[in-house]
Amino acid sequence: MAVEVAIHLLDEDPANPRTEFPDEEIAELAYDIAQRGILQPIVVRHAADGRYRVLFGAKRLRAARQAGLKAIPVVIGSDAHDVYAQVAENQKRHGLTPLDLASFMRSRADAGESNAEIAKRMGIDLTSVAHHLALLSLPPELDEALRSGRCTSPRTLYELAKLQKTKPEQVKAIVTGKGEITRTAVASLAKAPRSPRGTPRKAAGSRRPNSLAGQASNLCARLETLVGRMTKPGAPVTPEELATLRRRLAQLAVK
Helix, strand or coil, X not given: CCEEEEHHHEECCCCCCCCCCCHHHHHHHHHHHHHHCCCCXXXXXXXXXXXXXXXXXXXXXXXXXXXXXXXXXXXXXCCCCCHHHHHHHHHHHCCCCHHHHHHHHHHHHHCCCCHHHHHHHHCCCHHHXXXXXXXXXXXXXXXXXXXXXXCCCHHHHHHHHHHHHHCHHHHHHHHCCCCCCXXXXXXXXXXXXXXXXXCCCCCHHHCCCCCHHHHHHHHHHHHHHHHHHHCCCCCCCCHHHHHHHHHHHHHHHCC
């Protein structure tokens, strides 16, 4: 049964998995509460010194304060608080951000729970837990993509972080671009060749031969060109060209 409690006696739960409360959403809800009141009581539990800790309804509490309410209806819940029920309630009402879910999973892992237990109690697969936890250690550029809303898929970001190790230039091109980073784009990147490493290879025609046979072949070709020019009018061979060829032949002879 709901009872009226003074709003100044209500405290938010510091362990609430929801950490983001957009101002525009609070303002919209505050306007609705000012017009119609709180239609569904907030769930609380007893705390010290006659105060109450909010289990479900932190967003409604903030909106009620903004609407200027002095007291609001609450339902006293069990002192044996189920944190997973709090997550489920938040997910059902408004949905938690991927980072909120990741932080919650990390808190449960730090409390000694295995990834398998977390997955079971949240009703998700084990891979999803791993993908969410990876959000807490993303490289700065991928973290920015997440926080800006360009990519909110834990799986996509997880795969981008893996691809960054082998295809850094392609990943950078996607992350520094504009618009949403889609699953399709990342899948295409996974199939693409790796980023080139080191300096590009020279074209075959521009390679300098290292072997004596190769150098001799080049010099013979130059000699043939010069002889051909000597037999044609209007195409004189300069002394400098002959000197260069003679010098290269001499160098080759002593190798």
